[in-house]
Amino acid sequence: MDKHAHGHGRPPTGLEHSRTAVRVALPLLLAVALLTGLGLALLWPNAGEAAKVIERVPFAGPGTIFVEGEVVSVDTGCGDGTQPRTGAATPGADPDRSCLTFGIGITSGPDTGRVIDVPARGSLASSGLQPRDTVELLGAPRAEPPAGDPRAPDGAASERYSYSISGIHRGLALVVLAALFLVVLLAVGRLRGLLALGALALSGGVILAFVLPAIVTGAPGALVGIVGSFAIVFIILYPVHGPNLRTTAALIGTLCGILITAGISTLAVQATRLSGLGDEAAARLSGVAGSIDFRGMLTCAIIIAGLGVLNDVTITQASAVWELRAAAPHLGRGEIAKRAMRIGRDHIASTVYTIVFAYAGASLGVLILLALTDRPLLSTLTGDDLVTEIVRTLCGSIGLVLAMPITTWIAAAFLPPVETGTETAAQLE
Missing domain, CATH: 2.40.50 (OB fold (Dihydrolipoamide Acetyltransferase, E2P))
Structure with missing residues (x-):
């Protein structure tokens, strides 16, 4: 009887993995976690400087x-x-x-x-x-x-x-809506839903306590986005999805996707000559908070905006790899990776147009205004508002698409090898 037949229908246990891949990946992750902590320490905003900026942003005039x-x-x-x-x-x-x-x-x-x-x-x-x-x-x-x-x-x-x-x-309307959301989430998601709420609260804490004040006090936006996003995924992934190799593969894929998105968006913002002042809020900020690097703030916004969808794709891909091994324990890593890639391509196709529709919906007023303006297509691409949304969509999609194969092959590398002597081991490994 095949030694791995007992694994049919369930994911492999924590001991059933490629020891070489784990020995390489875990120290690397530990190093990245330490660098993230160092980045938080170095970029952590000075409370006094943030307070000075707040004082320069009056919400209303004296006596109001x-x-x-x-x-x-x-x-x-x-x-x-x-x-x-x-x-x-x-x-x-x-x-x-x-x-x-x-x-x-x-x-x-x-x-x-x-x-x-x-x-x-x-x-x-x-x-x-x-x-x-x-x-x-x-x-x-x-x-x-x-x-x-x-x-x-x-x-x-x-x-x-x-x-x-x-x-x-x-x-009242917001409380009712939030209560409905909580009921639906906990009824369907149960423990996972509760953990997701905790992760959401922690993510919000990182953004409010670190990302926003750091941007306001003039820290480099791209670095703030990378460090803040790294901190968020380290904080939320293991508590929500469990401390296992499946989550570890998704974590590594997500970190790679963040770096790719950060690099592409930094280059894109420079190449398209975006000012970062393409919306009303940024324009108002420019008059009262001159210390902000608005192009860096735009880069940071692009990184964080794609984080949720990116994590969704990497978790799904890692799970697909493990479920394929559980369903077909005789298949080798290469074949499982190929099959998971086919799943991933379908997921990527639907996710990319989901992102495009989300940004189109958020910018519907701008798009209608442009549609009513009798100008050539290339001429409409001169405005910061539309170009910002195009750059945001394309950069987020590039990071998302590339994170899928990275996660798939990392997850496959963590799988245990098929034992020699099984029917298809020679061909599949």
Whole structure:
């Protein structure tokens, strides 16, 4: 009876592996983990410097207050706030539905109990605000409060601030959505789902505690992206997927994919002359946080953006290799790798267009605007916004595609050799 027949239908145990590959891979991984820790130590942002940058980014002017309010009415069109709110359009004119006037009762702050008219355009006018919705109001102090106002309960004192809507309270809807996500994840994923939540929290901690402050204080974006991504995969992979050779193969493939993506994206950002200021947030940052290397920040964003999909592909490939060995213990490493590559090609095909669709969806407004602009295709590629998304998609896809065969062959190298004397060992090993 074949010595490996007992393994049919289950993955090999931790002892059934290629000792040579393990002896090479584990010290290498240990060295990479130590280098990652060293990188974290060297690049860890100085709290004092980060605080100075935060001080230079005022969210609002001096004397500004934030209060809560409740929508009591929604009228079509925008007035000057001095006319009665009737909700009727001016006779003989079409109602201006691009601007709405919200009647808002202030529920906190010095003007509690007062009802004000607040005109709103753009996203606020299109948000679907209804009576009884709660909003946040920004109160800017008036230079010279007017004399007593008959509409206000307290005259001049109640006109110390001029209010505008600064946000919508969406807490309840978000809590319900998050609860639904948790129920579905834990019901289907069970322990793995719970571990994935913990991994998500740890990943968020790395990004918030290390990546963002390091970028803000001027650290090289590519290095921050590599070190931060390495730290994330080291932290999450073994706890979520188990400390075994299958996970180790996926880990090595993921690290290689990160390095490939970092290298390609650094070259691509330079070659396409991207500024890193292609979106509104980056443009605003450039005015208040001059220490940021925006091209490096873009490179870091490309690395981190592809991390989740990259890890998905490497874990799937490593699992495919092990499952193939469990189903066919007589097959050698070469044949298993070839079959796993066929699985990987299907996975890669679907994953690449998934990435493209995700980026297209995120940039749909930009794409529509470009489609409506009567310009040649090459001419449209001069703008940072569209080129940024193209570079992000292509660089992430290159790292993803190359990580697949790397993971497959590493996982196959970890498999135990087929015993000499089995039917097909000579041909397959």
